[in-house]
Amino acid sequence: MTSAGAGTLDEAYERLHATGPEFDGFLSNHGPMAAEAMVRHGHSDRVGPWLDGYMRRLEEFPRGLSPIGSDWHEALGDLRRVADWTAFFRAEIGERPWREVLNAWWPRLLPGVVAAATHGVIRVGHAVRALLADGEDPARLAELAHGLAYWAARWQTLPRGYAGASAAAAASLARVATPLDALAAVPRIAEQAGGISDRLARLGALPAWPAALTGFSLPAVPEQIRTLLAELVDAATLRYLFYGHGNGVMLVHSATAPSAILRTLPALDEALWAPSLSASWAASSALTAVYAPAEPASRGQLPEPAGGQSRDEAAGEVFARAVGHGDAHVIKFADTAVDVFARTGNPDAIAAALRAAQLIAP
Secondary structure, eight states, rough: OOOHHHHHHHHHHHHHHOSEEEEETTTEOOOOHHHHHHHHOOOOOHHHHHHHHHHHGGOOOOOOSOOOTTTTHTTTTOOGGHHHHHHHHHHHHHHHHHHHHHHHHHHHHHGGTGGGGGGGHHHHHHHHHHHHHHHHHHHHHHHHHHHHHHHHHTTTOTOOOOSSSOHHHHHSSOOOHHHHHHTTTOOSSSOOOOOOOHHHHGGGGTTHHHHHHHTTTSSSSSSHHHHHHHHHHHHHHHHHHHHHGOOOTTHHHHHHHHHHHHGGGGSSOOGGGGHHHHHHHHHHHHHHHHHHSSSSOOGSSSSOHHHHHHHOHHHHHHHHHHHHHHOOOHHHHHHHHHHHHHHHHHHHHHHHHHHHHHHSOO
């Protein structure tokens, strides 16, 4: 990122930090995440105009109730305390190195990985990428605080889920499938209707759900963990092409949540990599279980990437099209899909990003 791009992102953060993490009652504020992705891919000039339109929908940053202290456990999952959590994390990051704060709080927040439909961890992942790539400054450190605060305030565990599926139990199982195979085998709730909280609650009554979680085995070697996590991101992205029609918006997060965690790994102690992969699987498989349709779309219904392009040209075009589309989910998914395409060379990753633009209204 150029210095001008970093300045654009910092300006965007400063504007957005005057707004709340949600609007219209339950919708997550995607502004910081989309702005970071646009700047990262060379579209700094589009950030200001995009924010001018997007911020008309946002609400003012809320007032706090009382400081977060030693009773922080009681404030987990209480959205009324989001301003208190933000003040808490801004103070923590002001007093200690941000990596130290992240490593202290990551294992506390990780069992609640599905918080706000995974937007908490996704916002943290974008903030960490900015800090790792561009260095520390007040706006980027503040964005990390806002991301951690939102995650804490919306903290939510899965029924019979991640907190009960230890890394040790998963590691004891032989790896019998690729992430693509494992996602294909995830059981689905019978009644795919209602909001995400209602759907996730039904996982507790799904007999095969605990086995689906613990059946995803974890390597012991850190680099193998990183590789498997990348493969999970790849699999979720490629599956979106064929199954995204189950819910164009929500199934985006089956890929962008593990992608955010993958981007955070370099800032985490290696001892946290295995539980991070386990949480990534919990998030991706849960969203698959409650939103993925039974049948894939036929290949004839799906978009095809343009031929005769280099990898860089194809990636640049699909991200530019996402920015032109304008929806934050389309932008964030294209950001992940471009990473997958760079890693795998599979044109279905580009097609998946185009599919998201088809399924999600501009």
